[in-house]
Amino acid sequence: MLSTMQDVPLTVSRILRHGSTIHGASHITTWTGDGAPQRRTFAETGARAGQLAHALRDELGVSGDDRVATLMWNNAEHVEAYLAVPSMGAVLHTLNLRLPVEQLVWIVNHAADRVVVVNGSLLPLLAPLLPSLTTVEHVIVSGPGDRSLLDGCRARVHDYEELIADRPADYDWPDIDERAAAALCYTSGTTGEPKGVAYSHRSVFLHSMHVNSAEAFAQTPGDLALPVVPMFHVNAWGLPHAAFMSGTSMLMPDRFLQPAPLAEMIASERPTLAGAVPTIWQGLLAELEANPRDISSLRTVVVGGSACPPSLMHTFEDRHGVRVVHAWGMTETSPLGSIAHPPAGVTGEEEWAYRATQGRFPASVEARLAGPGGGFLPWDGRSAGELEVRGPWIAGAYYGGASGEPFRPEDKFSPDGWLRTGDVGTISPDGYLTLTDRAKDVIKSGGEWISSVELENVLMGHPEVAEAAVVAVPDEKWGERPLATVVLTEGATADYETLRSYLGEHVAHWQLPERWAVIEAVPKTSVGKFDKKVLRKQYADGQLDVTRL
């Protein structure tokens, strides 16, 4: 029996219309670095989004599901593109300006982007790539920058403001299937080629509703949100769409992401909510140590992207009265997967223990732990498995490119369609996720999983261990066993037996490595993470001096 409810699609245009009318007085403030921030109301933003859509369609011929890319900082014009491009039926493709240039080129060509909207300050990045971007017909430049860098390029070049000026603000936004793609974002591709996730209008809408729920970020018209996390990182965690939905004003840092201007904009504009990776907040705390400023307007700071050191959370709260909230997610999860609000009523150390987890899942995200043996594990807070998730804002495939079909790599999607997150962890009986390792780094030993990260953390707690990296190596009997590689401190006297005993005080006996090697330094990736691929190769090639206990 069908319901009698209206069949109304959940679309970005609905968010656009709502925000620019009901919440027309809310505003976007973009930092300019010159003491005079740019301010624009949601009503103006909606009107300019209409003008942008007219320009794209009427002047540039954007139609159907054409991809319109952005290479932009967090600013008002980027929000205009966020709203206009999907609402007119096209697909917004946010480009990560920190990617290696060859990946950027690959991604733009893979998506067959027809238009790139670029901040003038990023022309030095874009201009040299343009000859390789075979599908790009139009470049729209917004904000100050050296436009002469584009002289002689094949694409037509437009000035953003000139392009949209004098066009109608009203655009008859089409009715769009809510399952159509609204936005495209590629994972960074540290292993293999970058993979594109095409968010739907439906997923953006539902995710925005969740961001605004009391159990997530609880954005209201009384808030001022500061998305430090870039708008090319999973839609700035969904904050801009959600803010336009709830009438939450936004403070946009543009390219001023250094600790000093961040501290200045927080002190002067007084945001109530902010989101960024831990590194940003570490830098801000150091800056505030040197140049104290009042950041107490922030009620909540959301930290994601990687685990947040507890010391950082404590410092924020004790020194500045700012509550840090831990969240977990990834490009494939829109990104909000879980958020670490403690259960009602817990206090003190227990509360902090809950807040250090990756948190609980919302009703829209189902979770399960795939065990080493193939089945699914209980939520007992001890059994560690690979986290798999399912839900309306979770990816079920990757974008196959302009001429390809969506594809579902076996290591990324289960046969029944759940996303394999590649994260290994436990879930407590009350639903709190604690991640312990990446699936590719976990040691699969005789049907049990050993967390490399846990062994490393314990080892690095030893006073004579400067660094420790644990990797899986093949073992005839157990399949895999851990190899512990350690960097000792200057003048250290500890031998392998001592370190193994020390480790044995903290982890189960069967988890203790038999293979040990002292190394000079742990090989690292370009972003400073342990590069375990290199270690595994060094071991395979016999380049490590391994002692077997």
Place this chain on the structure above:
Amino acid sequence: MLSTMQDVPLTVSRILRHGSTIHGASHITTWTGDGAPQRRTFAETGARAGQLAHALRDELGVSGDDRVATLMWNNAEHVEAYLAVPSMGAVLHTLNLRLPVEQLVWIVNHAADRVVVVNGSLLPLLAPLLPSLTTVEHVIVSGPGDRSLLDGCRARVHDYEELIADRPADYDWPDIDERAAAALCYTSGTTGEPKGVAYSHRSVFLHSMHVNSAEAFAQTPGDLALPVVPMFHVNAWGLPHAAFMSGTSMLMPDRFLQPAPLAEMIASERPTLAGAVPTIWQGLLAELEANPRDISSLRTVVVGGSACPPSLMHTFEDRHGVRVVHAWGMTETSPLGSIAHPPAGVTGEEEWAYRATQGRFPASVEARLAGPGGGFLPWDGRSAGELEVRGPWIAGAYYGGASGEPFRPEDKFSPDGWLRTGDVGTISPDGYLTLTDRAKDVIKSGGEWISSVELENVLMGHPEVAEAAVVAVPDEKWGERPLATVVLTEGATADYETLRSYLGEHVAHWQLPERWAVIEAVPKTSVGKFDKKVLRKQYADGQLDVTRL
């Protein structure tokens, strides 16, 4: 271009699974009146919902889209039915126990309910109707009551607890099309036959997400919600579904809706959030006046169903520290249409003025004002039109019954599918709705609308007017004009000219009635509202002594 997101339906079973696992420790407390409230966790509730579904399918043969009706108070077993029946694919039909019995019979037969779950205390209501309920095969009795009243009835009679005992708690909830009907609720049918609204899984899920948003009720696991509004009134305004989604514990009043037990349960269980019609709160305030109790645990009291007198809001806030929030909705809107949180930053009288409106619409609800002339009116805070709404939790048709097709009466749905609410009002530039009249009572005079309620309110402000009712009467020149009928106070000396002059001080000249009649009393409906149908008929039949000025 299709997105790459998972195609996962928004269903009630998702809410059920989520609440009973992640929030398994949250609880439902049902008032019993004997000092020992019944307590049940969400985990237990989920298990019992599974048992109920097994009983319905395996023992009673419920299948497909069979309708399972409830004639119940607000209690834990009613929540179990709320979750189990839609999750198994059947349709929950909540019966309004305050309807005239002939309407109840009509509704049950129209929906072809196969099963009725009834509270024992309501058997005196149900038993005499059973012979007329031609489709009901099973009656399931929950809680204390005189079961002998069912002796000799045609339907099979079951005891709720015996029926579900020893059945498996795990039920393999089927994947359901999110557009399928989940729950059925009939409007009261004050004009014409009752009309059924069939909520979809999708609409229930989306509405629940909205209820939990910070801009609506902001329910969290730290809250204890008290739905005084009956679960047969538009799903208790969606509070139970939303609470199970957010892990919000519930306090259920069962049949103890009188002021004294309400005050007692609030003082002892300390809910943080409650929802009810103004009458309930009026009674509670009077009770607290006589027998003071501490109700300050309530952070928010949501009032809907009819406009809330400002004095009630002030008393709650000043005397008890409880914030009253105004909301607007109807059976056809799930019901949350708008909610009156003031804009950020306003205070004092301005804040109170905003809080007295019907509030703002969420992103999921689009609104427009249909003017008397046929077009749509600006949001200028002055132009009054009939409110029309559109959105994924707004009805687009009425249920046609077990053997009929959905139907769309012209006076209820616009040609392009929007719901005609029958409410007349204005919308301010910042999106606040103020209702002024019902469309059927408004006077359509020469292409403009005159609010009968506004004229009545002004007239009743005159010291010599006890009551005033204004109705539309046919007019050759203007189409319709207002007829003012007044009940004068004892010994009043005011004549029509005086009253008309008084009225002219407050409303535009063209709105002033030419036709006046003094009457003994305003005819009233069974629930005490002005019965304008009777007045219009009396006028048409020449029964009123009308003076024309």
